[in-house]
Amino acid sequence: MSSLIKNELTKIFKKKSIYITLLVVLAFVILTNCIYKFFFTRGSEYGYSDSYIAYIKEDLAKLDPTNPSDTSMYIDLKSQLDTYELMQKYDEGAWQRQIIASQVATYVNEKNTYLYSAEKDEEKANEIENKINDTLQKLENDDWRYFANLDLEQANEKVQLLEEQKANTQDRQQLEELEISIENAKIDKEVAKYRVDKDIKYGTDYLNEALTTYQNYAKNIIQMGNFDNLEYEEKLEYNNSLEEKELSRYIIENKQDINKTNDTRGILKNFFSEYGLFIIVIVVMIAGTIVSEEFNKGTVKLLLIKPYSRTKILLSKYITILVMTVFAIAIILLMELIVGGIVFGYDSLSIPVVEYNFNTSQLEILNIFTYVGIEILTQLPMIILLATLAFALSTIFTNSAFAITISLLGFMSPSIINALVIQYKVNFMRFFVTMNWDLSEYLFGKLPSMQGMTLGFSIIMCLIYLFAMIIPTFIIFKKKNIKNI
Amino acid sequence: MENILECRSLCKTFGKKQILKDVSFDIKEGDILGFIGPNGAGKTTTIKLILGLQSITSGKVYINGYNVEKEFTKAIKKVGAIVENPDMYMYMSGYDNLKLVSNMYKGIGTKRIDEVVKLVKLENRINDKVSKYSLGMRQRLGIAQAILHKPNLLILDEPTNGLDPEGIKEMRELLVSLARNEKMAILISSHNLAELDNFCNKVCIIKNGEIIETSEISAIKKDIEHEKFIIEIENTKGINKIYKEAEIINDKVFKINIKRENVPDLVIDMVKNNIKIYEIKEDEKSLEDAFFERTGGNVIE
Secondary structure (H helix, E strand, C coil): HHHHHHHHHHHHHHHHHHHHHHHHHHHHHHHHHHHHHHCCCCCCCCCCCHHHHHHHHCCCCCCCCCHHHHHHHHHHHHHHHHHHHHHHCCCCCCHHHHHHHHHHHHHHHHHHHHHHCCCCCCCHHHHHHHHHHEEEEEEEHHCCCHHHHHHHHHHHHHHHHHHHHHHHHCCCCHHHHHHHHHHHHHHHHHHHHHHHHCCCCCCCHHHHHHHHHHHHHHHHHHHHHCHHHCCHHEEEEEHHHHCCCCCCHHHHHHHCCCCCCHHHHHHHHHHHHHHHHHHHHHHHHHHHHHHHHHHHCHHHHHCCCCCCHHHHHHHHHHHHHHHHHHHHHHHHHHHHHHHHHHHCCCCCHHCCCEEEEEEEEEEEEECHHHHHHHHHHHHHHHHHHHHHHHHHHHHHHHCCHHHHHHHHHHHCCCCHHHHHHHHHHCHHHHHHHHCCCCCCHHHHCCCCCCCCCHHHHHHHHHHHHHHHHHHHHHHHHHCCCCCCC | EEEEEEEEEEEEEEEEEEEEEEEEEECCCCCEEECCCCCCCCCCHHHHHHHCCCCCCCCEEEECCCECCCCCCHHHEEEECCCCCCCCCCCCCHHHHHHHHHHHHHHCHHHHHHHHHCCCCCCCCCCCCCCCCHHHHHHHHHHHHCCCCCCCEEEEECCCCCCCHHHHHHHHHHHHHHHHHHCCEEEEEEHHHCCCCCCCCCEEEECCEEEEEEHHHHHHHHHHHCCCCEEEECCCHHHHHHCCCCECCCCEEEEEEEHHHHHHHHHHHHHHCCCCEEEEEECCCCCCCCHHHCCCCCCCC
């Protein structure tokens, strides 16, 4: 048996096609890494595009501020232009831009309102001008902590104000609304406090992103209320918000960019979504030809007159496919490690992967390789079922092109079908193979996207599909008449 | 001597069409059996049934005493074969192909591979890819893989296809020596009778799925030597009026069916009739003629 498997592997590795395929995969791995390295931009930037500025200038020239119908438009555009000009002083991505875009922009708009609108008030305009200059001075001094403290102070005041209001309110509905407002205000306060405590400068980096994410999802959770009263879809959303919130908290507290996608670790973390197609292509290519090619080339006769039963011969081919599956995963993993290492270096590998465990309500800190291992294990049912499909079709119909095409279709179509099934709650489809072969749905106590599915159910369904393909294949192969070739 | 291969009333039907009807024959060690029949007579089907490549509708095949259907792996262990074409893995070298085969049997070392390569005279090209081989070279590689594990039954389906006369001669010598020295039993199918003429010791003639003749080759040959003579004279016009059994071939040559001892009398008779004789020779019949005589030409149903 082992010598049969050895022979099958020899046949595969003596072919040029496997090396060409691997070279193409390598090219894609290099391309993926280079695109992440050189073209990846993250998050939003504060500023306006050049063409937009040109358009504002053009419009401003046409408008007459003294004409009442143009006034509000003029003020608006003028404020945008002024803000833009103030921003120009600082580099893209500098923290000052964020403050200008939020605080200073409001002042500028106020100032312009006093300057150009019907109720002109030079005095107030000057007052605001001073305020602006004050702020700009702080910006100039690189004193972002001033703004951070200001934010915290304001958030504190708001909470206090709301608490006072609550104490004076009797109406039950109003009380409820106030309580929600207080919760929200507390989140704002928490975020402001994080900024001060954790020394997080304004800007567009991952820490600021995490602060925003934390703020949004925490508020979303408050809005959704009690988990047990929710519909299933809402529960999914709730869990998602909870996960995002807790992960953001981890990022802020540990100052570790665990969501970064453009480094070796980030690409490894998304290993299957980046390179899953290549694994499937290699495996299906082998599984779809391993039997049919012997029939088409006539070499099957050589094989079948050797002192082995047909079952053993077919089994050795099936085991070879499983070996090649492991090989395909390992070699692509290796390619990514080498190419990623050359393009990005290996420093990022020390950063762990963090997952929120819904069973224990705690964060799980995993080594990147452990995480990749778990992810591959959860995708293995899909890879093996598709390989088995190609193998079965290739054996029964002895047509490689047909076997490969159908199996690749099987890889591509589920995303559409699964989405439809979940959207319209097509209940009987829970028995369909594509609904069951992605076990990552059940990781870390997550709720599966289809209500009522469990890990055990999915594993049993996958096994049923596996044997439903394997058994007929072996029976048909055993009985097959080798016709003239 | 024991039978190495026994076929007992083999029948094979595909749907309603009966391909083989009651085919029986056997081969003993050292035998070279010529399996002769026109295209479509069922030669390859018989071979496929023997090798377990197709299911047997009824009948039995025993190889070295083992039933092919019930104890396939034991029965096939000491069999080497080429079926239809010498199909090899074209993208590999000849040597790699032999290595694959050797892996599937126990105890075949590189020494045995080299030995076989030398035997089929492929040593110069054995490391080339099979896709670069001519058909004749592939036939020789096919024989090499078939005899690698020292089988005692060798089944060759039209092995001389694509070989030049020199190659055919070499193969004959190889097969004869295998039969003599290694005590192999050889089944060799062909429609090209001339090449079986000299070295088969048994023939089996099959037509429309039925065996119509099985006999020792010497017996067949004897059978057809019922003595015809070819006589060249000045003019054959009117000769059949004198000799009723004369068969006119052209205006100078005719054939006549008489016993050897009567030839001198015939000559005297012709001289008396004033016929000018230029040449008299015996008509040597080949196996091929016997074949066509018995099968009634190449008719495919």
